[in-house]
Amino acid sequence: MTVFIQLRHLSGRRIVYPRYNFLKLNRQSPWKHDTNLRYAMRQFLGPKNYKGEYPLNRYASPATNHTPKYIQPDLERGRPLRDPTTGEILEPKTWIDSNGYEQLKFEPISNENESTKFSHTSNNRWRQPFPENKFCLTNYWVDSNLKKQIFEDLNVTGLSTQEVSQKYGLKVARVEALSKLYQLEEQREQRKLKSKKINTDVDKMATTMEQMFPLFNLPTSTESPDNGSSYQNIINSRRENLSEIPIPSNAKKSRFITLAESEPFGPLDAAAVLDLEPAVKTLERLATEGEHSANHSNSQNKKLHKTRIVYGPVLAGERSQFKVTDVPAYKYAYRYGSGNRDNKKDRRIEFDENGRMIYV
Amino acid sequence: MPKKAVLLKSLTRGRIRASFNKYNLFNLYKKGKIDFRTKTLYQQKFYAKQETRAYHGEHLTEGRFNTLFSSKLNSVAQLDASLRKSGGNTNNKLKETPYILQTYATLEKRLEFALFRAMFASSIRQARQFILHGNVFVNGIKMRHPGYPLKPGDIFHVKQDKVLEALGAKKPSLEESLKIDKIQIEEWNQYVKDAKENPKKAWDEKIAKFKNKNASYEEKKEFSEFIQQYRNNIEKDERRELESSTNKSLLNKILELHYDKLKCNQPESNNSKKEQNNTPLTLKDIQQLVNKDNTEKLAHDLMKCYQDLIKSGLIGWDKLSSLIKDKKDEDYENILKKYGEKLSSLPKDFTDTLSVNEKGLIRSANKLLAEVANKYSLQLSTYYRQLLNDVNSENIPYDPNWVDQLDYHPAVDFDKLKENERKEMKAIQLPWQKGYTYGRKDISKPYFTPWKPRQFLAPFAILPNHLEISFKTCSAIYLRDPIARPGQSEVISPFALNVHERAYMYYVRKGR
Numbered sequence: 001m002t003v004f005i006q007l008r009h010l011s012g013r014r015i016v017y018p019r020y021n022f023l024k025l026n027r028q029s030p031w032k033h034d035t036n037l038r039y040a041m042r043q044f045l046g047p048k049n050y051k052g053e054y055p056l057n058r059y060a061s062p063a064t065n066h067t068p069k070y071i072q073p074d075l076e077r078g079r080p081l082r083d084p085t086t087g088e089i090l091e092p093k094t095w096i097d098s099n100g101y102e103q104l105k106f107e108p109i110s111n112e113n114e115s116t117k118f119s120h121t122s123n124n125r126w127r128q129p130f131p132e133n134k135f136c137l138t139n140y141w142v143d144s145n146l147k148k149q150i151f152e153d154l155n156v157t158g159l160s161t162q163e164v165s166q167k168y169g170l171k172v173a174r175v176e177a178l179s180k181l182y183q184l185e186e187q188r189e190q191r192k193l194k195s196k197k198i199n200t201d202v203d204k205m206a207t208t209m210e211q212m213f214p215l216f217n218l219p220t221s222t223e224s225p226d227n228g229s230s231y232q233n234i235i236n237s238r239r240e241n242l243s244e245i246p247i248p249s250n251a252k253k254s255r256f257i258t259l260a261e262s263e264p265f266g267p268l269d270a271a272a273v274l275d276l277e278p279a280v281k282t283l284e285r286l287a288t289e290g291e292h293s294a295n296h297s298n299s300q301n302k303k304l305h306k307t308r309i310v311y312g313p314v315l316a317g318e319r320s321q322f323k324v325t326d327v328p329a330y331k332y333a334y335r336y337g338s339g340n341r342d343n344k345k346d347r348r349i350e351f352d353e354n355g356r357m358i359y360v
Numbered sequence: 361m362p363k364k365a366v367l368l369k370s371l372t373r374g375r376i377r378a379s380f381n382k383y384n385l386f387n388l389y390k391k392g393k394i395d396f397r398t399k400t401l402y403q404q405k406f407y408a409k410q411e412t413r414a415y416h417g418e419h420l421t422e423g424r425f426n427t428l429f430s431s432k433l434n435s436v437a438q439l440d441a442s443l444r445k446s447g448g449n450t451n452n453k454l455k456e457t458p459y460i461l462q463t464y465a466t467l468e469k470r471l472e473f474a475l476f477r478a479m480f481a482s483s484i485r486q487a488r489q490f491i492l493h494g495n496v497f498v499n500g501i502k503m504r505h506p507g508y509p510l511k512p513g514d515i516f517h518v519k520q521d522k523v524l525e526a527l528g529a530k531k532p533s534l535e536e537s538l539k540i541d542k543i544q545i546e547e548w549n550q551y552v553k554d555a556k557e558n559p560k561k562a563w564d565e566k567i568a569k570f571k572n573k574n575a576s577y578e579e580k581k582e583f584s585e586f587i588q589q590y591r592n593n594i595e596k597d598e599r600r601e602l603e604s605s606t607n608k609s610l611l612n613k614i615l616e617l618h619y620d621k622l623k624c625n626q627p628e629s630n631n632s633k634k635e636q637n638n639t640p641l642t643l644k645d646i647q648q649l650v651n652k653d654n655t656e657k658l659a660h661d662l663m664k665c666y667q668d669l670i671k672s673g674l675i676g677w678d679k680l681s682s683l684i685k686d687k688k689d690e691d692y693e694n695i696l697k698k699y700g701e702k703l704s705s706l707p708k709d710f711t712d713t714l715s716v717n718e719k720g721l722i723r724s725a726n727k728l729l730a731e732v733a734n735k736y737s738l739q740l741s742t743y744y745r746q747l748l749n750d751v752n753s754e755n756i757p758y759d760p761n762w763v764d765q766l767d768y769h770p771a772v773d774f775d776k777l778k779e780n781e782r783k784e785m786k787a788i789q790l791p792w793q794k795g796y797t798y799g800r801k802d803i804s805k806p807y808f809t810p811w812k813p814r815q816f817l818a819p820f821a822i823l824p825n826h827l828e829i830s831f832k833t834c835s836a837i838y839l840r841d842p843i844a845r846p847g848q849s850e851v852i853s854p855f856a857l858n859v860h861e862r863a864y865m866y867y868v869r870k871g872r
Contacts, residue, residue, distance in 0.1 A: 050543045070818075073390070130853070132855060133853055136461075136851075138821075139824060181828060181833065185830055201810065241438075244438050351505065354501060
């Protein structure tokens with residue numbers, strides 16, 4: 001009879017070795033206090049040159065073709081080293097030096113090439129930064145041309161954000177953000193023309209970063225149209241879902257009510273119980289929010305920030321008139337004694353308009 | 361107070377952190393699936409919590425995190441009913457919504473996290489440092505609180521130098537920099553020596569290297585610049601040659617050559633005048649003037665034209681020497697040029713002095729010359745088009761004089777350079793690094809100058825969905841709190857759904 005004993009109180013402090021095969025340390029110099037993990041890391045990084053770079057590691061240099069270079073240890077089976085000129089996969093090997101100790105060298109594996117080996121990947125794998133989490137995907141970059149178009153549509157042609165959003169398939173908030181950032185970038189360009197002090201390293205940094213992300217309006221080199229689809233289909237598939245809204249906070253909690261068996265209970269009744277507004281209303285609200293939206297006007301905006309001001313009467317002989325403005329008391333008044341929450345552990349905090357933290 | 365940073369990048373522990381560090385990359389690379397089978401439920405929950413918290417807000421203590429944690433997870437509702445797919449056909453099936461990956465979504469609205477997600481800092485701890493040191497502004501106001509909760513629409517920016525420092529390579533110390541420069545200079549001199557000894561081999565190697573290289577962006581750019589330069593040179597040559605192949609310039613060239621030859625053949629005394637060769641230029645000399653491919657026929661025509669000119673007697677020694685007689689030697693080219701112009705344009709006052717025979721001969725010569733010039737310019741343009749096509753296919757013809765441009769690096773006094781870097785850094789004159797030490801062009805900056813990206817940036821460059829970033833201005837806009845939608849979670853996390861599930865279970869436990 002076999003008895004299974006469950007192993008409890010397992011120590012968490014176990015050495016995390018790589019899951020793939022790697023070379024283990026053999027006989028080494030007694031002055032060298034090396035570990036298998038450090039050795040595995042050297043096999044991962046490849047040799048370091050005199051400038052401190054790892055030229056063989058494929059992840060060391062940034063991508064320059066708008067195709068992200070995310071790790072694929074599962075697909076490449078722990079072999080991230082490539083010959084920089086031929087692109088061949090390199091594998092660590094050992095050789096014995098004159099002192100009789102093992103040293104590392106990196107040799108190409110024959111008959112194995114990247115294009116043949118790693119082409120069978122799932123649809124979105126190239127956008128997936130972490131091999132374990134298939135739900136985490138990198139976003140698409142909106143390049144400066146499209147940004148400019150959006151800005152001009154909003155500010156020159158006079159389209160509303162909703163129209164621009166529909167036109168390009170970008171969410172309203174993103175359209176507004178893009179236009180705002182484009183404005184900032186233009187201001188910087190103007191400053192650059194005027195003074196020579198502006199740091200040009202930033203431009204280099206910006207292009208380096210932008211080249212690492214897939215473009216919103218152009219397919220990448222890894223994507224090719226198949227099964228009768230075209231490049232336009234690929235680009236269309238990138239359009240954001242404009243009809244989704246965040247789940248209303250009321251719908252996040254569960255509610256228990258008693259219903260008679262005969263009582264009809266449909267989605268409208270459920271919405272009434274949870275205080276949810278109809279979809280039409282939500283859509284209308286979404287269309288009127290934001291500074292570039294269809295029904296937005298400056299006068300409306302001013303109305304929102306109306307403050308009450310009361311003028312005192314000017315009596316005979318008086319040279320000035322009193323003006324009384326509404327302000328919140330906590331800003332100016334001194335509070336004697338302490339409130340109920342003041343000595344609690346996690347007091348609620350907020351930040352005033354100068355960025356200072358205040359207890360509420 | 362943040363937690364003390366101990367053993368964050370330990371290879372033994374192998375925890376994944378929110379950082380661009382290369383040790384962290386290796387930890388991420390070697391991480392396998394977490395095995396829950398041998399653990400009790402509590403062990404599973406605790407282990408999942410340990411792993412996930414090491415990435416999500418590792419600097420926050422458990423107590424602080426518990427006050428932030430919210431059990432209500434964000435997701436989206438589909439308003440358009442036609443997009444609500446359901447059941448049946450596998451293609452049409454709605455993808456799973458990873459609600460549980462929103463466990464740590466509340467952290468993402470904190471300023472420090474947004475800064476790291478926008479890639480303005482290389483780790484969360486660095487982002488905190490940037491904020492605390494007053495380098496970060498929210499809506500134009502300096503914000504010194506790393507935990508500041510961002511609201512949708514908030515715009516934040518970081519001082520540019522800080523972002524360049526975070527994303528750029530490390531600035532080398534002077535010692536490191538000089539050590540590298542020493543090696544660079546040695547290697548360059550060795551290369552120049554090899555190239556001078558065997559220029560063809562070095563040329564071939566250089567071209568082969570450039571052609572094959574596509575991994576490194578810098579070198580690819582360098583090569584395309586080189587090709588562009590080469591194309592420009594070809595175009596310049598073409599323009600120059602076309603300009604000098606008109607009938608007037610061809611006539612000038614003939615006249616000059618003819619005069620030079622005549623002058624050389626002229627004996628000291630004028631006794632043997634009669635025996636002198638009247639047509640000093642041979643076909644070979646004429647061929648030099650039209651020297652591109654397939655131009656033999658053109659040379660013959662040009663020779664005929666030359667013979668006509670000789671027959672007319674207008675370019676005989678007597679005539680030419682009488683023109684130049686009184687002038688200084690340097691002016692003879694100009695005089696010949698003017699004379700050539702006269703011959704080709706034939707103004708009235710000049711033709712009046714000529715006989716009918718002379719006029720006929722010179723007109724036929726001019727006609728022939730015009731034909732030759734026309735044909736020759738056509739030949740030239742086809743020749744250069746061919747050359748440009750070759751360059752487009754990256755076949756740069758071998759130039760035997762290319763090594764002449766290569767110079768040995770002059771000797772550098774490194775001790776002097778070490779004592780006064782600012783003054784002596786001009787001693788470094790490598791072709792790619794003129795007038796500064798390695799990575800220290802601008803000594804006042806805290807990063808590698810001229811800027812280059814840090815290594816191992818690519819695997820960590822993840823463009824978030826909940827932020828809109830502008831790298832040019834180092835600013836970003838917080839669009840909304842990250843949410844889950846079918847098939848996608850906006851919270852960036854390296855862990856699988858089952859790990860998050862257990863971590864969530866750990867935090868929603870009763871009696872919290």
